[in-house]
Amino acid sequence: MKWTFLSSVVLLSLVGLSFVYSAGTYWGQVHYGNSAPFLLKQAIYLAIAGTLAYAITKSELIRNEKFWNVIYILSLLLLVAVLIPGIGVVRNGSQSWIALGPINLQPAEFAKIALLAKLSCKLSVVPQRGKIFNYLHFILILLPAGLIMLQPDFGSAVILVVSAFILLLIAGYPMKFFVLLAFLGVGALTALIASAPYRLDRIKAYLDPWSDPLGTGFQGIQSLMAIGPAGLFGHGYGYSRQKYLYLPEPQNDFIFSIIAEEIGFIGASAVLFLFFIMIMSGFGLAARAGSQLAFFMIVSIISMIGFQTFLNVGVVIGLLPVTGVTLPFISYGGSSLLAAWICVGIILNFSTHKKN
Numbered sequence: 211m212k213w214t215f216l217s218s219v220v221l222l223s224l225v226g227l228s229f230v231y232s233a234g235t236y237w238g239q240v241h242y243g244n245s246a247p248f249l250l251k252q253a254i255y256l257a258i259a260g261t262l263a264y265a266i267t268k269s270e271l272i273r274n275e276k277f278w279n280v281i282y283i284l285s286l287l288l289l290v291a292v293l294i295p296g297i298g299v300v301r302n303g304s305q306s307w308i309a310l311g312p313i314n315l316q317p318a319e320f321a322k323i324a325l326l327a328k329l330s331c332k333l334s335v336v337p338q339r340g341k342i343f344n345y346l347h348f349i350l351i352l353l354p355a356g357l358i359m360l361q362p363d364f365g366s367a368v369i370l371v372v373s374a375f376i377l378l379l380i381a382g383y384p385m386k387f388f389v390l391l392a393f394l395g396v397g398a399l400t401a402l403i404a405s406a407p408y409r410l411d412r413i414k415a416y417l418d419p420w421s422d423p424l425g426t427g428f429q430g431i432q433s434l435m436a437i438g439p440a441g442l443f444g445h446g447y448g449y450s451r452q453k454y455l456y457l458p459e460p461q462n463d464f465i466f467s468i469i470a471e472e473i474g475f476i477g478a479s480a481v482l483f484l485f486f487i488m489i490m491s492g493f494g495l496a497a498r499a500g501s502q503l504a505f506f507m508i509v510s511i512i513s514m515i516g517f518q519t520f521l522n523v524g525v526v527i528g529l530l531p532v533t534g535v536t537l538p539f540i541s542y543g544g545s546s547l548l549a550a551w552i553c554v555g556i557i558l559n560f561s562t563h564k565k566n
Contacts, residue, residue: 211494212561218488219539219554223547225469225481226540227252232448233468234461234542248461248542255544259551266555273503273559275331278324282350285324288317289357298361302534306361307545316545318366321354322373322514323552329374330506333381342382351375365521365533373514380509416531432457433464433526436471437478444474461542463534466526481540482523489516495561504560511553 227249234248271277292298292308299307299314307314329350333342351374358367379388411426419427419434436452445451450471453460460468470478492512499505515538522537524530536546 211491211498212558215488215491215495216554216558218484218491219551222481222484222488222539223256223551225484226465226537226542226547227256228447229465229469229472229540230461230542232450232472233453233465235448236454237459237461240455251544252542252547255547256551258544259548262548263551263555263558266552267558267562269559272327272556278327278331282324282328285317285321286353286357288315289321289354292317293357293360304361304363304534306363306366313544316543318354318358318361318363318370319545319549320552321358322366322370323511323549323556325350325354325370326373326377326510326514327507327556329377330503330510333377334501334503334506343387347378363534365535368533369514369518369521369535372517373510376513376517377506377510381506412531416528419528429458429464429532430525430528433467434528436467437527440471440474442474442476444470444472444477447472463522463536463541464526465541466523466537469540470526485516485519489519492557495557499560507560508557511557515550515553 230252231246231249235245238247239245266272288308292305297308298305299309301307301314306318307316309315329347332344332347332350351371355367355371358370375388375391379385411422415422415426415430419430421427423431432452436450436457450460450468452471453468457464457467466478466481469481473480489512492508492515496505496508496512499508518535518538521530521533521535522541525532525535536543538550539547
């Protein structure tokens, strides 16, 4: 099961490398005078991420709650730092990055992991299932979620909150609590959308992208124009048409559009099948976990990866409004790839705790 999980992750990362190159060739040539700048950087990111993940698999430190207390606090400090002018970098309307020389760090990617790990530690020591409700759990969730919303990064905040609530559900929070939460969530979501015109524009573009084809509906339309004509087998690797400055930065959030355009429905389905194998094998590792902490850690992290994948692909195929989240292991970006492989290291580490 462990090798199935690891193999699927490696294959997804290699697919990512190949399509970061293909999707970014023209964009790189126009903006950097080089057809392979994204491939080179992504390969370096992958080497660093793989090395870090290996170190994590061997570490005893990550099984210590005190370690995650420190990491959680550090993640909050980074989320505060990113909001400080001169430290945080604004990109595409969000102040979500910290510039570290040639590297841009996105703290929200790591805050998601820190929260789930911290919450898993807290939930694993609940003495009685009936007394699981604790206001501290919600404070732990709301602090990073609120800071991420201030950037604003709606997509990352949604992933963080949904993943945390999945963990609470698995840990034994009653279903009636989530029904009430759903009603409150609809009201809060409505208020958040109404408070920011750009979010309302995205909803309008989702319902009718052709109402503003050169503005808010542009990315969605171009994505569908990439996928629609591709057919079963696509135009062939490297022969995307939409990457020629029609689809903005195609190596990032909309890379799945290029995958579908170049290798068609069959190829795109194969990539999604790899995600399915990874998620199912991850849940299999959780089922074999030898402790409640290991179970919560693995299930929560796999759920987060699965939900983020659903969000990204849903946006690309027009099923969901644009949220601006990456496709794990595949989209270009150091923070995204590093965070994904940190998750792999944590899962493999905790999966070594076998049942007696």
